[in-house]
Amino acid sequence: MKAPTKRGEILQAALELIAEQGFHGAPMAMIAERAGVGAGTIYRYFETKDVLIRELFEDLQERILADILEAFPAERPLRERFFHFWMALFRYMIAHPLHFRYMEQYHNSPYGTALHRERILGKPDNPDLFRELIEEAIEQRAMKDLPVPVLFSLACGPMIMLIRDHILGFVRMDDALIEKTVEACWDALKR
Amino acid sequence: MKAPTKRGEILQAALELIAEQGFHGAPMAMIAERAGVGAGTIYRYFETKDVLIRELFEDLQERILADILEAFPAERPLRERFFHFWMALFRYMIAHPLHFRYMEQYHNSPYGTALHRERILGKPDNPDLFRELIEEAIEQRAMKDLPVPVLFSLACGPMIMLIRDHILGFVRMDDALIEKTVEACWDALKR
């Protein structure tokens, strides 16, 4: 399929260890070992551990966005796009639990806060799909009259908690249940 | 008012450092310094750093619960109790941002997962106020027909995100906005 490059092996090893054990449980030596690589070799591809962590995050972010954008019904009504967005994200995370766990670790760390700040304040060069969705809905007066961060949290909050609970095995989210959940979020948002 | 005990000083110092900097940013030496205490002294009060962290969590948990239970309208209708619970929790966290940040750090760590498991599976000796609220609502058929963890996340998820955003200054939650938000959550939950 794809010839595994050294760089790729290192990223994959870091992903697995950090997702499963957190940043604590992923020392460079262990990442090297799992990647089948000398400890020093990592530094040929990543300047520091920090850079490795950040590049892995950006890598995953791109892959996730690409997945959601695939078959995105850009021309359909708002509600349909809202549903597509969340269903796709949910399914992706359930199919790639390591990606979710990594993103979670990343967000709950000093890295995460700076990123969140950019999202809230709407960094322009990063086309934030969900943010655009919300802003369009506000224009159409389809949503409750609440500040953007509140609307944002009404949708994101439950999703994130539920994906974690599913991955940890506390609840089984099948397609029907995901749809019902997205529906409930929509009820929270809609005017 | 209260004579500050050494134990209390240590807990307060740990709370501040961990809430502000995370577990990483709070080495024992630094906690000792801020508490105005020798490094070794901490070990007269807490067996290990682990124990210190856990006892601080339990201490905060108790204080928060006591605050919510104050003036809790136990005999009023479900909806009113739901509103009281979330309004009180919200106000408490906004008034005590360090407590919130500490709880967040704790939950996003190995400590947190075990705890969450107990909550979801319903450890009986810990009277979980919100869980009881949900279960009563299910009996009354006042809520959507969804599994408990889903209902749970529909309420908790947004609240947690919003309290963080408020503390980080991304949104200003005043009493009126909090009420509107709780209302939106209720819309997500109600049948």
Next chain:
DNA sequence: ACTAACGGAATGAACGTTCATTCCGTCAGA
């Protein structure tokens, strides 16, 4: 009333461990 002995509380230098990073000898390909 004064002092000397006592003992638990407190201290912080020192220890052992863990980690990110660097260094340098080795080896494969050109």
Next chain:
DNA sequence: TCTGACGGAATGAACGTTCATTCCGTTAGT
């Protein structure tokens, strides 16, 4: 033979924890 990629031992900083020592309020003896 020369070059640069590679591995893994070496390095030093940072951390949690320990322990020999100091400090100080209390007590017992005179």
